[in-house]
Amino acid sequence: MDNKKNIIQIKDLTKVYQMGQTEVHALAGVTFDIPENEYIAIMGPSGSGKSTLMNMIGCLDTPTSGDYILNGNNVSKMDDAELAEVRNREIGFVFQTFNLLPRTSCLANAELPLIYAGMKSADRKKRAEEVLTKVGLGDRMDHKPNELSGGQRQRVAIARALVNNPSIILADEPTGNLDTKTGEEIMMLFEELYRQGNTLIVVTHEQEIADHARRIVRLRDGVIEKDEKVENPVLANFQVA
Secondary structure (H helix, E strand, O other), X not given: OOOOOEEEEEEEEEEEEEEOOEEEEEEEEEEEEEEOOOEEEEEXXXXXXXXXXXXXXXXOOOOOEEEEEEOOEEHHHOXXXXXXXXXXXXXXXXXXXXXXXXXXXXXXXHHHHHHHOOOOHHHHHHHHHHHXXXXXXXXOOOOOHHHOOHHHHHHHHHHHHHOOOOOEEEEEOOOOOOOHHHHHHHHHHHHHHHHOOOOEEEEOOOHHHHOOOOEEEEEEOOEEEEEEEOOOOOOOOOOOO
């Protein structure tokens, strides 16, 4: 039995939205932990609460009740300014639509979180170069997003997510805009990041993407329907170069 500490502790999390006269219970009491260096997929049909849960984990929204402890800090009680600081420090985001600045280079895109963190220009550049090289874009640093393939754009987004050494990498449908082959290359990169000790949370509706993870949490109607270990993860036996 390993004794990894829990990066995330979620306790009885609820989220209620008021839609006119109707209350919508998007999350109805969700409890689970995520230890460091976990590779977890969150799944669920439309309306299951998975997007709401992702927004909570990403500190993009706060719960109606319950606690969300991220790296020892109860973020469920924080205000918007505090949440923004935690987001930049603790969470690396990877989105389906890449969310890159179109008129700036790969290097400038990767540097962005470090600007918010107040890092000096020379240190920013060095760190951004390191992560772009790590994701296989050492020769594309000066290119703009429109000069890159979809897979390369997602690699820039992953580099940007890594640049602050975050506690967790939170990926929302990371292969949703990619063809099958390119999507598989991105999942191979995720496997490598997991093996290097990163904590990965992938939100997806695709079973074949979830099967790369080591654990799957399935939501339905705002509650956890199943929390299971993945017996034979895709790429688990793949030899990463």
